[in-house]
Amino acid sequence: MQRTVWAEANCPLARAVDLIGEWGSLLILREAFGGVRRFDDFQARLQMSRNLLTARLKKLVAGGVLMQQPVAENARRLEYVLTPMGEDLATTIVAMRQWGDRWLFAPAPHPVDMVDSVDGGVIPPLEVRSATGRRVLPSEIRLEPSTARQEN
Amino acid sequence: MQRTVWAEANCPLARAVDLIGEWGSLLILREAFGGVRRFDDFQARLQMSRNLLTARLKKLVAGGVLMQQPVAENARRLEYVLTPMGEDLATTIVAMRQWGDRWLFAPAPHPVDMVDSVDGGVIPPLEVRSATGRRVLPSEIRLEPSTARQEN
DNA sequence: CCGTATCCATTCCGATACTG
DNA sequence: CAGTATCGGAATGGATACGG
Numbered sequence: 001m002q003r004t005v006w007a008e009a010n011c012p013l014a015r016a017v018d019l020i021g022e023w024g025s026l027l028i029l030r031e032a033f034g035g036v037r038r039f040d041d042f043q044a045r046l047q048m049s050r051n052l053l054t055a056r057l058k059k060l061v062a063g064g065v066l067m068q069q070p071v072a073e074n075a076r077r078l079e080y081v082l083t084p085m086g087e088d089l090a091t092t093i094v095a096m097r098q099w100g101d102r103w104l105f106a107p108a109p110h111p112v113d114m115v116d117s118v119d120g121g122v123i124p125p126l127e128v129r130s131a132t133g134r135r136v137l138p139s140e141i142r143l144e145p146s147t148a149r150q151e152n
Numbered sequence: 153m154q155r156t157v158w159a160e161a162n163c164p165l166a167r168a169v170d171l172i173g174e175w176g177s178l179l180i181l182r183e184a185f186g187g188v189r190r191f192d193d194f195q196a197r198l199q200m201s202r203n204l205l206t207a208r209l210k211k212l213v214a215g216g217v218l219m220q221q222p223v224a225e226n227a228r229r230l231e232y233v234l235t236p237m238g239e240d241l242a243t244t245i246v247a248m249r250q251w252g253d254r255w256l257f258a259p260a261p262h263p264v265d266m267v268d269s270v271d272g273g274v275i276p277p278l279e280v281r282s283a284t285g286r287r288v289l290p291s292e293i294r295l296e297p298s299t300a301r302q303e304n
Numbered sequence: 305c306c307g308t309a310t311c312c313a314t315t316c317c318g319a320t321a322c323t324g
Numbered sequence: 325c326a327g328t329a330t331c332g333g334a335a336t337g338g339a340t341a342c343g344g
Contacts, residue, residue, distance in 0.1 A: 003317065003335080004199050006179065012252025012262055013245065017178050019256070023336085026169050027158065033290055039306050047156050049338045054307065064255070077305075082290070085255045090290035091278050092251050093165065095244040100164025103216070103237045104171070109298070110164055116282035117294040126243050126278050130268035138185055138234070138242035142269040146261070155315080155337065175316090191326050201318045206327065229325075 019063045020089065024048055025056050026096075029082075029089060032066065037079035065089065095126050171215045172241065176200055177208050178248075181234075181241060184218065189231035217241065247278050 006014040020026060024046065031045055043053050057080060060066040065086040068078040082089075094114065101110050102125075114123045128136045158166040172178060176198065183197055195205050209232060212218040217238040220230040234241075246266065253262050254277075266275045280288045 004201075010263070011182070012256055013182055013249045014179060014252075015256040016248045016252035021173060021175070021178065023173070026173065027166060030163070030165055033293070034295075049156075050307070051309095051339090052337055055337090087290045088254065089251060090293070091280055092244065092247040094280050094293070095247040095278070096168045097165045099241060099244050100166075100168035102240065104164055104167040111162070111298055112295050113298045115294050115296045116284075116286065116288045117292050118288070119282050119284050119286055121283035123280060123288060123293065124283055126247070126280065128243055128246050128275060128278065130271050131273035131276050132268075132271050134268060134271055136268045136270070136275060138239045140269050141185070141242070141246070141275065142267050143186075143264050144267045146263055146265040195326095202327070203319090203329095204317060207317095 016092075019059070020065065022056065022059070024052060025060060026093065028053070028056055028060065029065070029086065029093065032080065032082050032086065033090065033093065037081055039080075042080075060086075091126070094123065098125050168244075171211070172217065174208065174211070176204060177212060178245065180205070180208055180212065181217070181238065181245065184232065184234050184238065185242065185245065189233055191232075194232075212238075243278070246275065250277050 006018060009015065020029065027046055027048075028042060031042055036042055036045060039050075039053065039057070042048070042057075043050055046053070048056075057066065061068060061080070064083055066080045067083045069081055071077040071079050097114070104110075115121065116123060128138075128141070130136050158170055161167065172181065179198055179200075180194060183194055188194055188197060191202075191205065191209070194200070194209075195202055198205070200208075209218065213220060213232070216235055218232045219235050221233055223229040223231050249266065256262075267273060268275060280290075280293070282288050
């Protein structure tokens with residue numbers, strides 16, 4: 001009768017999914033990384049109902065991913081910008097985008113590259129490596145208690 | 153009246169979200185990476201209704217992330233395993249988990265580390281770097297058409 | 305321009321029971 | 325063990341209109 005709740009699970013992935021994994025949130029963040037800051041711009045680009053957009057933005061602000069700050073020309077107006085916590089999501093979003101690139105556009109490669117605007121080079125695929133630089137396969141990753149409590 | 157659809161968008165992130173971003177899917181994948189393969193084991197670990205689990209597994213199989221293969225001892229029984237496409241999600245999941253580690257357990261650090269079971273070292277944070285090895289900031293990532301079509 | 309309020313159809317999801 | 329069937333309440337999300 002009650003939807004199962006995972007947010008307070010002792011798992012960073014579950015918590016992350018709860019905060020940014022709702023329908024539309026990652027697309028909002030994609031736009032935020034692209035420089036969109038205003039309500040109506042999000043709405044126009046995402047074709048998402050104003051209702052839903054309001055709810056998602058609220059949650060992202062409450063969760064510390066976005067913040068509202070005054071617009072330069074008009075201090076009474078607010079706009080949404082990424083917090084450091086939000087900017088730190090870049091890695092996750094890049095990883096997911098790269099995965100989508102590789103697997104969700106076959107057989108034709110997808111038509112957009114991510115490039116470093118400073119040196120102009122294409123951003124290569126992220127890889128999981130250990131502290132020694134060794135490439136780590138998925139099955140080689142182990143979860144290990146760092147203090148006392150147990151993983152959920 | 154109709155829920156906005158993003159799946160066929162010309163954006164790898166939107167497509168990825170559509171396939172693996174539904175409520176519960178990433179947790180199923182977390183368990184799959186952890187070695188869970190059987191229906192009832194997923195169900196017991198995730199406390200998710202059998203209904204929903206059925207639907208999510210179906211979608212993941214249809215999308216090519218999981219596959220069903222015969223169990224060794226009993227060839228008539230099937231179990232769910234990650235495909236190469238599914239295993240390639242490790243990077244995304246690690247990135248998201250690390251982000252949750254950093255931001256969603258403050259002030260106490262979260263109690264589990266990801267370690268490389270081969271060399272025993274903790275897996276350091278993933279970073280976005282360009283082909284030259286330069287650390288790329290979120291604002292420095294630009295999307296550039298690689299062929300002709302336009303990004304959505 | 306930035307939301308909020310209300311309405312309502314649709315979907316979602318958990319509970320339960322049942323089948324091979 | 326691995327689902328499927330059905331049900332009903334709850335949440336979702338789009339449309340629209342309104343207010344600061």
